[in-house]
Amino acid sequence: MFRALCLVSTLAIVAASGSPAFAQDEEKVVNVYNWSDYIDESILEDFTKETGIKVVYDVYDSNEILETKLLSGGTGYDVVLPSASPFLAREIQAGAMQKLDKSKLPNLSHVWDTIAERVSKYDPDNEYSVNYMWGTTGIGYNVDMINERMPDAPVNSWDMIFDPDVISKFQDCGVYMLDAPTEMIPAALNYLGLDPNSTKPDDIDKAEELLKSVRPYIQKFHSSAYIDSLANGDICMAVGWSGDVFQAIDAEAEGINVKYVIPKEGAQMWFDQMSIPADAPHPDNAHAFINYILRPDVIAKASNYVFYANGNKDSQQYLDEEIIGDPAIYPPKDVMDKLYTVDPYNPKAQRLITRAWTSVKTGQ
């Protein structure tokens, strides 16, 4: 009963909260809501030193949590970093975001046009957001555990996941998959040589069939548990987000050797975008903060710390060699060309894809 009440009242509180705060003369504060472990904290201190604006920094660990807060309104946040697809695109459509005042962002001149252009699919003309970091959805694996079971494993291919003959060899050591239909169904479509953007019921059926053929070898569908599990050597392989796998590599236990690959068939690209909620209480400070992060030396410092590629062309000269030289972080041109993006789904397609996904997961 208690749990049920909790669920009911959480829904109600989320639904009932609202009423944006009124903007008066801006106090010297900016409320930033970012992913956990996603910035070198000295950047925040330097920003305060330079501008006198205090940073109140809060973190989340899933786009869904951020989106639920944004759509309820009245979050009090000034800068948030949703992923471009499908989240930011939908949040813009819902009216939860405000357009950037580009006259307050002179550092926009440093932006990497390749990334900005890809993001414009979700944020037309980049009116609402600026890229912070971007990455790919690929495969993280434990080198020794894979070698032990299959010395000639096709580690640079989606065969590792989608070929039942291959993945079945790793069933005993544990394979996790992202619990994210908008990542896994396009990946399956891409592997089948179909358009990863397709929402045709026939194509979705084929993707569902492919996923079901390897379902018996997947131990768990989860979107964050694989970080710890890879780092501790509890599992040997996971489909995951590049940055999360790099986090696992960073935290790996003694004798554990984890690697991340972008499979040769191509992978989905994701973009985390700095943006300002429609009802942000301190929009001027938010612009000042975004402009500061856009400084090439500042964003380079962030990338060197978190091991992600950023969307800032001029920052590349300040990057450590282990970042800019790593093809899994900054892929070469031919790999870049194979990376795909997925359009936001309409509600009907969304339901189709969610249903196919539930069917894969539960085997029903």
Add this chain to the structure above:
Amino acid sequence: MHALRSFFARRVVIAIPYLWLAVFFLAPFLIVLKISFSATAIAMPPYAPVFDGLANLWERVQDLSFDNYVWLTEDALYIKAYLSSVKIALISTVITLLIGYPLALAMARAPDRIRPLLLMAIILPFWTSFLIRVYAWIGILKPEGLLNQLLLSLGVIDQPLTIINTNWAVYIGIVYSYLPFMVLPLYATLEKMDYRLIEAANDLGATPLGAFWKITVPLSVPGILAGSLLVFIPAVGEFVIPDLLGGSDTLMIGRTLWVEFFYNRDWPVASAVAIVLLLLLVVPIVIFQKMQQRASS
């Protein structure tokens, strides 16, 4: 004057709990009920406005859409999730009762001196966060976890058991987490029991087991019922335990609700799921009350 004042004072005292219920239970319930009649929209908040304001009340009532409830019946997923939740909760409740009853009995019969100590031992785990205790079970149950290492070193098994990410882990998690809710009401009833009744039964030739079945168990029925409800009801809606310990095929309604609300952003369907869950849980409470009324009359 004095009588009048005490009349109002009594009213106020009674009104406080009612007000509490109205503000923290009835109002949220009505808001969720309202959303459950809406439809999703890409907006803030993410559902179409429904039933706002009191103007044209009757027309608005006629506009109400039961689509979300119909949807729950059309897709077998929801019914399976409800049934599977009830099944998992029922089995867990029975296991909890089987473990909790002997514990409570032993506590009730323990010497007065150590009884507070035993009671403390039951309550002590609550001093640690529920979430951390569930996380700890991941460490115990995983393939290289403590349990498998122990069994392997004892030679009981030669291959690690796969427990984590299965329904077994969910049962273990629920039974562990809810055991105190079973033990405490059982202990309360068993402790009050007049032990002379057992002595009388023994004097009259009943075997210890016979006395237990014919006297102890029937007298502890209220405790069994209260404990079972305290375990069963929260277990049905459990989300954390199946999410952390269960496998991807562990179907429970709390998880389905989470997916609808956060992943699909389908607040209306999530609300409908929550309303149906609440109605389902009211049934055992009503049965319990009926039984209590019968017992007291």
